[in-house]
Amino acid sequence: xxxxxxxxxxxxxxxxxxxxxxxxxxxxxxxxxxxxxxxxxxxxxxxxxxxxxxxxxxxxx
Amino acid sequence: xxxxxxxxxxxxxxxxxxxxxxxxxxxxxxxxxxxxxxxxxxxxxxxxxxxxxxxxxxxxxxxxxxxxxxxxxxxxxxxxxxxxxxxxxxxxxxxxxxxxxxxxxxxxxxxxxxxxxxxxxxxxxxxxxxxxxxxxxxxxxxxxxxxxxxxxxxxxxxxxxxxxxxxxxxxxxxxxxxxxxxxxxxxxxxxxxxxxxxxxxxxxxxxxxxxxxxxxxxxxxxxxxxxxxxxxxxxxxxxx
Numbered sequence: 001x002x003x004x005x006x007x008x009x010x011x012x013x014x015x016x017x018x019x020x021x022x023x024x025x026x027x028x029x030x031x032x033x034x035x036x037x038x039x040x041x042x043x044x045x046x047x048x049x050x051x052x053x054x055x056x057x058x059x060x061x
Numbered sequence: 062x063x064x065x066x067x068x069x070x071x072x073x074x075x076x077x078x079x080x081x082x083x084x085x086x087x088x089x090x091x092x093x094x095x096x097x098x099x100x101x102x103x104x105x106x107x108x109x110x111x112x113x114x115x116x117x118x119x120x121x122x123x124x125x126x127x128x129x130x131x132x133x134x135x136x137x138x139x140x141x142x143x144x145x146x147x148x149x150x151x152x153x154x155x156x157x158x159x160x161x162x163x164x165x166x167x168x169x170x171x172x173x174x175x176x177x178x179x180x181x182x183x184x185x186x187x188x189x190x191x192x193x194x195x196x197x198x199x200x201x202x203x204x205x206x207x208x209x210x211x212x213x214x215x216x217x218x219x220x221x222x223x224x225x226x227x228x229x230x231x232x233x234x235x236x237x238x239x240x241x242x243x244x245x246x247x248x249x250x251x252x253x254x255x256x257x258x259x260x261x262x263x264x265x266x267x268x269x270x271x272x273x274x275x276x277x278x279x280x281x282x283x284x285x286x287x288x289x290x291x292x293x294x295x296x297x298x299x300x301x
Contacts, residue, residue: 005147006147006148007144007145007147007148009147010063010143010144010145010146010147011144013062013063014062014063014143014144017062017063017064018063018064026067026140030133030136030137033129033132033133034133037126037129037130037133039193041189043113044113044114046113047112047113047114047119048113048114048118048119048122048123049119049122049123049126050093050119050123051085051089051090051093051094051119051120051123052085052089052122052123052124052126052127052130053126054089054093054178054179054180054181054262055084055085055088055089055090055092055093055123055127055261055262055265056127056130056178056262056265056266057169057173057177057178057262057263057266059172059176059189059192059193059195059196
């Protein structure tokens with residue numbers, strides 16, 4: 001099936017399958033998780049994730 | 062279909078995340094704590110930590126963060142794989158590994174050229190905000206390099222064969238010199254074991270992506286073999 005499809009087809013296909021709300025919620029969840037792990041500078045969060053951020057090579061430290 | 066791919070990515074992310082959490086618990090936590098200990102005894106330099114939470118909390122939250130990290134990357138991988146699969150070079154599982162390699166370069170590899178993982182106790186010249194902005198910019202650069210590389214491969218693969226295509230695909234890597242040349246030296250003082258630490262971090266991230274790709278490819282093959290209408294070429298040949 002992959003031979004004839006293009007990335008554009010996949011996007012169209014995905015749009016017909018997933019409602020905008022569901023897509024938005026997924027993106028929002030992923031963004032929230034990413035923000036917390038990567039960027040959150042609040043001292044409590046920062047210190048609690050200290051080892052992880054060092055060990056994962058995340059720069060905000 | 063995209064939901065199926067997301068689920069496979071999520072499952073792969075859970076497996077990789079648990080493995081990475083274990084890595085955090087067994088290697089990451091003790092190593093960071095040890096280096097921190099060294100740095101504090103070393104003198105007055107380094108970012109002085111007045112810890113807001115206990116060491117135990119840090120250790121536990123760090124392990125949990127490692128698990129979530131795997132889940133986040135795996136899920137994103139599943140969605141990206143569904144969307145970009147037609148554009149990826151190779152057949153069958155190769156595509157999965159190509160995307161995983163590109164993901165590593167985008168998320169970690171290319172940004173690390175300018176801002177390598179630092180051991181605790183390292184003094185850095187650039188402020189956190191500046192580093193975050195640079196890191197974000199370099200993720201975009203990393204993605205661009207991967208796209209150019211794959212496009213170059215695809216443009217000559219059919220006509221000139223695989224070797225020429227691989228050769229041409231390496232040319233966008235010259236863009237990697239941009240972060241190396243343009244970003245000023247950030248690390249002022251590197252503590253002992255900084256090199257070891259860097260390679261251990263790199264190993265952790267590469268292994269994380271390898272597990273995500275491996276589990277995803279395995280789930281993908283399993284689904285394909287259950288649906289014989291899909292003409293898959295090399296399923297049985299590649300093995301598990």
